[in-house]
Amino acid sequence: MGFIGSTLARRLAGLGADVVVVDSLVPDYGGNPFNMDGCGGPGGRVQVNISDIRDPHSLRWLARDREMIFNLAGQTSHMDSMTDPFTDLAINGTAQLSLLEICRQHNQGARIVFASTRQIYGRPRYLPVDEKHPLDPVDVNGINKIAGESYHLLYSKVYGLPTAVLRLTNTYGPRMRIKDARQTFLGVWVRAVVEGRPFEVWGGDQLRDYTYVDDAVDAMMLAMLTPELEGKAFNLGGDRVVSLRETAEILARHSDGTFSTREFPSDRKRIDIGDYYADDTAFRTATGWSPRVSLEEGLRRTVDYYRQHLAHYL
Amino acid sequence: MGFIGSTLARRLAGLGADVVVVDSLVPDYGGNPFNMDGCGGPGGRVQVNISDIRDPHSLRWLARDREMIFNLAGQTSHMDSMTDPFTDLAINGTAQLSLLEICRQHNQGARIVFASTRQIYGRPRYLPVDEKHPLDPVDVNGINKIAGESYHLLYSKVYGLPTAVLRLTNTYGPRMRIKDARQTFLGVWVRAVVEGRPFEVWGGDQLRDYTYVDDAVDAMMLAMLTPELEGKAFNLGGDRVVSLRETAEILARHSDGTFSTREFPSDRKRIDIGDYYADDTAFRTATGWSPRVSLEEGLRRTVDYYRQHLAHYL
Numbered sequence: 001m002g003f004i005g006s007t008l009a010r011r012l013a014g015l016g017a018d019v020v021v022v023d024s025l026v027p028d029y030g031g032n033p034f035n036m037d038g039c040g041g042p043g044g045r046v047q048v049n050i051s052d053i054r055d056p057h058s059l060r061w062l063a064r065d066r067e068m069i070f071n072l073a074g075q076t077s078h079m080d081s082m083t084d085p086f087t088d089l090a091i092n093g094t095a096q097l098s099l100l101e102i103c104r105q106h107n108q109g110a111r112i113v114f115a116s117t118r119q120i121y122g123r124p125r126y127l128p129v130d131e132k133h134p135l136d137p138v139d140v141n142g143i144n145k146i147a148g149e150s151y152h153l154l155y156s157k158v159y160g161l162p163t164a165v166l167r168l169t170n171t172y173g174p175r176m177r178i179k180d181a182r183q184t185f186l187g188v189w190v191r192a193v194v195e196g197r198p199f200e201v202w203g204g205d206q207l208r209d210y211t212y213v214d215d216a217v218d219a220m221m222l223a224m225l226t227p228e229l230e231g232k233a234f235n236l237g238g239d240r241v242v243s244l245r246e247t248a249e250i251l252a253r254h255s256d257g258t259f260s261t262r263e264f265p266s267d268r269k270r271i272d273i274g275d276y277y278a279d280d281t282a283f284r285t286a287t288g289w290s291p292r293v294s295l296e297e298g299l300r301r302t303v304d305y306y307r308q309h310l311a312h313y314l
Numbered sequence: 315m316g317f318i319g320s321t322l323a324r325r326l327a328g329l330g331a332d333v334v335v336v337d338s339l340v341p342d343y344g345g346n347p348f349n350m351d352g353c354g355g356p357g358g359r360v361q362v363n364i365s366d367i368r369d370p371h372s373l374r375w376l377a378r379d380r381e382m383i384f385n386l387a388g389q390t391s392h393m394d395s396m397t398d399p400f401t402d403l404a405i406n407g408t409a410q411l412s413l414l415e416i417c418r419q420h421n422q423g424a425r426i427v428f429a430s431t432r433q434i435y436g437r438p439r440y441l442p443v444d445e446k447h448p449l450d451p452v453d454v455n456g457i458n459k460i461a462g463e464s465y466h467l468l469y470s471k472v473y474g475l476p477t478a479v480l481r482l483t484n485t486y487g488p489r490m491r492i493k494d495a496r497q498t499f500l501g502v503w504v505r506a507v508v509e510g511r512p513f514e515v516w517g518g519d520q521l522r523d524y525t526y527v528d529d530a531v532d533a534m535m536l537a538m539l540t541p542e543l544e545g546k547a548f549n550l551g552g553d554r555v556v557s558l559r560e561t562a563e564i565l566a567r568h569s570d571g572t573f574s575t576r577e578f579p580s581d582r583k584r585i586d587i588g589d590y591y592a593d594d595t596a597f598r599t600a601t602g603w604s605p606r607v608s609l610e611e612g613l614r615r616t617v618d619y620y621r622q623h624l625a626h627y628l
Contacts, residue, residue: 082472085411085415085465086408086411086412089407089411093403093407093461094400094403097400097403097454098400101399134446134448137468138471138472139472140465143461143464143468146461147407147457147460147461150451150457150460151399151457154451154452154453154457158452158453
């Protein structure tokens with residue numbers, strides 16, 4: 001019931017799929033029951049199951065008869081991974097191994113797409129970052145996400161489980177967390193704009209690429225349906241490279257918002273990664289994917305969504 | 315009380331150090347109380363403490379006032395990591411994080427040397443393998459050892475804990491496990507020779523490098539005493555590159571042993587890594603280390619040791 005998972009579930013249900021959404025609703029993680037509004041709940045098109053990926057018993061029951069598993073379960077906060085590294089490891093490491101062991105033992109045919117992250121590359125040594133770029137994470141979260149995706153690739157190679165890995169960059173759009181910066185700084189910006197407050201840009205020159213959530217969902221479905229991706233990890237990028245400042249200007253222009261800039265806070269610097277943008281040629285070539293929603297259009301849609309639904313995200 | 319740890323502890327005690335050896339004596343792991351014969355036990359020069367690195371309470375007590383921590387605690391069996399991946403992760407992942415958290419909170423000045431493994435490189439893409447070689451482990455053990463060493467390097471970068479990582483290759487010598495192949499195939503070979511039976515060579519063309527245990531102990535002590543190594547991982551190699559067949563011939567020649575060759579078993583092939591030998595120039599340059607015991611001399615000493623002490627290793 002998080003940001004990308006709920007968008008994906010809604011799309012799949014719209015296509016007629018039999019969908020079970022699994023979320024633990026850990027406070028302050030991404031899950032928000034409102035994200036399933038109109039399609040979850042009694043009589044809805046999507047079955048919602050509240051349980052934790054760290055619980056192998058419920059997971060065994062839930063995973064054993066599924067054809068496809070979109071594995072987006074994760075702890076995503078970089079700060080949390082430093083203050084509570086064991087919880088991060090339990091979710092991003094041990095629980096991932098648990099899902100794969102369950103599939104190996106009870107559901108070897110299940111196709112799995114695992115959502116990984118650009119964070120595992122650390123500070124880019126060259127740009128754009130392709131999949132051969134060394135992995136050099138700057139936090140415990142990155143180390144554990146590497147373990148999580150490595151288990152997926154290993155279980156594909158050794159046991160033939162059909163798994164593929166997508167390394168996501170900044171995904172944004174309706175249903176993202178905007179209460180705070182735990183998911184993306186864009187959430188905080190959008191919230192400020194919708195509440196009529198100026199937002200703050202830390203730095204400004206950093207280069208980023210962004211994926212609109214519908215494009216990310218397209219990519220995950222294509223990853224699921226493209227057997228050539230099995231046992232491999234692919235970057236996912238956006239429609240173009242933009243500086244933080246330009247991103248802020250686009251958002252402000254499309255929402256009548258305002259912003260100020262300040263220096264990057266020194267206590268965050270040690271986990272800052274500088275510029276990042278992905279080379280996702282391999283994924284585009286293998287699947288034919290390309291982003292369909294521009295940053296301008298995506299930010300406009302995002303602001304419109306929160307203007308309508310703000311109360312459900314605070 | 316395992317192979318390398320006990321040899322290191324004995325050496326340190328001989329130099330007058332105040333040494334505590336921590337081992338859980340998990341059956342079938344490397345720990346063997348006989349390895350401390352003559353220097354552990356009541357009145358011995360080394361204090362032996364039986365406890366498990368997975369137990370954070372005993373670990374906190376043991377780690378809080380140490381100047382130097384040689385961290386060799388690990389699950390090393392590649393087969394075990396596939397049949398019981400959770401135990402491997404608990405020891406090689408979670409418990410490592412636990413040691414580092416304890417040092418961060420209670421003993422920030424402790425210098426730590428972590429014993430990693432060549433296994434994390436997987437099947438070499440080029441030879442010799444230097445530290446820039448991509449990490450592509452072929453088993454769960456390799457994935458978890460990457461996490462373990464990454465935590466060490468991260469805690470050095472982020473919190474300034476003085477840690478260094480050594481990626482060991484085939485270490486051999488007195489006190490290694492010879493009961494079975496859980497530690498190294500050389501153990502099985504040496505046991506057969508000492509028991510007067512022919513040993514079996516699987517394949518024969520595979521290239522390897524070997525480090526005699528006293529040279530590995532030298533390397534760990536130099537790693538501990540060389541501040542330039544902090545926050546980095548270094549390969550450790552041997553005196554030269556040898557094929558399995560040549561290794562067998564040397565062992566046979568120095569022990570009046572005999573051997574036969576057979577094809578590499580197909581059920582092991584999926585985790586076999588082919589040829590491997592390390593480029594350890596970086597470590598040699600930084601520390602001045604070079605191996606002092608040739609393979610011929612090392613194998614001779616090893617066979618002599620087990621001729622005398624065989625009963626304690628079966």
